[in-house]
Amino acid sequence: MDGARTTDTLGFGLPPAETRVVVAMSGGVDSSAVAALLASEGYDTVGVTLQLYDHGAAIQKANACCAGRDIHDARRVAEAMGFPHYVLDYESKFREAVIDEFADAYLGGATPVPCIRCNERVKFQDLLETARDLDADCMATGHYIRRLDGPGGPELHMAADPVRDQSYFLFSTTREQLAFLRFPLGGLATKAQTRALAARFGLPVADKPDSQDICFVPDGDYAAVIEKLRPGAAQPGDVVHADGRVLGTHDGVIRYTIGQRRGLGLGGLAEPLYVVKLDAEARQVVVGPKEMLATRTVPLKEVNWLGDGPPEGVHEIRAKVRSTVPPRDAVLRIEGSRASVELAAAERGVSPGQACVFYAPEGTRVLGGGWITAG
Template sequence: MWIHRIFLYFVAKSGVLRASTILRTNAMPLDPALNSLGIAKPVAQTRVVVAMSGGVDSSVVAAQLKREGYDVVGVTLQLYDHGAALAKKGACCAGRDIHDARRVAEEMGFPHYVLDYENTFREAVIDEFADSYLAGATPVPCIRCNERVKFKDLLETAKDLDADCMATGHYIQRKMGLYGPELHSAADANRDQSYFLFSTKPEQLAFLRFPLGHLQSKAETRALAAEFGLGVADKPDSQDICFVPDGNYAKVIEKLRPDAAQPGDIVDMNGTVLGQHPGVIHYTVGQRRGLGVGGLGEPVYVVRLDVDNRRVIVGPKSALATRRVPVREVNWLGDGPFIDQTERQIRVRVRSSRPPAEAILRPLSATEAEIELLNAEEGVSVGQACVFYETESSRVLGGGWIWRGR
């Protein structure tokens, strides 16, 4: 591939003033032979590829590592149509963000490259997103993007560029344990992104660095951006999925899959027809607003989507309560093979917006498990991730994808 032949030689200039390490790779061994990234090389000879989205987080990572004297190379992925992206505010990897990433690289004096990953992103992320919604699931494309694009293809590209590691602006911690690198939640629970990174493989974790994970607040990140004089210091955070304008999933699905929205019935849990809907793709489990079936005496929620019969099943909030959650495609980050694990108590998150809850993990095979929630949760949805955490630490043990089970 052409990018594998990019010729990159960027030697750090002598006389760089090394700032005190405000950002650090968390819990690295106190070995004088290792630099602040835990690599046994002089700082100036350590090449770091920084995945730059154009936002403040990854920009601060790149700027700080450059300030420390590392051989920094910035890489930004163009994930979808450049022209369409320019019209959308608040999305990562859009045209405006590519420009911002390039500007930071120019200001700090390190090379920056934009890689065209549109085809890869569509095949690995967008197509599955559309198909999952059509099947009545609630997918999480950001996880698939990290798993299949950023921490796979981009990581391999970083290695092809002779990088010693790849750094990102994610809020999560990498700590050294008895058996190697471990994944831990971020110090700031409000910024923690461990839910979106549970599928990181151990071999990827060995190459990755997350310098923001120990910070206590986003305010610290913005203060660093201002200290470095970065133009993105006050840039708003991205709120939506990057390819979904204004959070309107159904509009994107209809564009990707014409004629996908077929009308049908809204029914109660006994099958009684309460109204009609314009298409199952407009609904998700747990939804209350916009159902158009008032006058029932109590609020009702979407409790299930019957895609085959084009029915939206609604019921009382109590019908959403779930105790047993089947998961598959388990990625295990704990010690020892997953198949050798015994039943144990852990904490789990079944949605990104919820705190970890107490649960029992029961492995069923090398890639499947059953989760028993000690306290029932509402709105557990097929297609969402179920992420595992240790009960008495911040360690991420992995996770899997929620499905309907056998």
């Protein structure tokens, strides 16, 4: 299923009963299908669900992961398949490692991707260590990505289904973590196959809708969450044209993102304008024509390298600067703590706080990635 060249799903070459696997269960259909599959094959399966934020608020939101309903659903799956299930309180860790940074990044004029930080700092760090403490041989998740054996050890590859591929959100996975992780759904051709798998096991979540929003952001209203976390964050300021003209006012930089066109309150102007820069310190939303969004040079920080050989030097890659665009031809340059990507063709709306993920020039291998900075 995940591409390992061995005699069993998880790639250990041992009888499943002798292989203990901790499954990270969010309560959704993907992780539930993974847990049920492994349990049905006779693996010593242990389900673990993380309580990431307050149930009282979360339980009201049906489509968020790790909310009260989802913990209940994960428990029901474990009971139906007959394996143990534990709920771990990670609220404090999640707040410190993910939510606080999310709020502070928006206050600084960046556009963060908290799902990447959650994978990096919570699921693939603390939860992975918990799996080791439980004497697990590996940890399995419901992510759509593949772990393939290469000449130099395990490699990270895009999912077989490009529509479901989650490699953008997992670029910061380290080599050590990758050695312990398994992704049984990565080789499936479609999401429909996952639901069919869940239906085959009679799981109560087989038809459960996919989560659409960031789990702690009800209805996608980022500004409301940030204002609650950082009272007074939405301070008014000026909407300024790139040529210096003040065109209007806004009610908080946190309400805007690079590339935004709608909702600027600038009707009646002769040219369409887009947000081209957010100056949090000056409380300015800077707008300009569409061509000002185009850039070829992408400065990076916190680079994670999964390619062969040392990261230093120049690498031909394909780069993905947003989760919703395909990888583009590019050149990666790494020198000490400094790194940048030079895109073969300009991209619009490259925003600090987003990730730039590296892929091999040909094929599906993920070579790592880094966080986009303002330079």
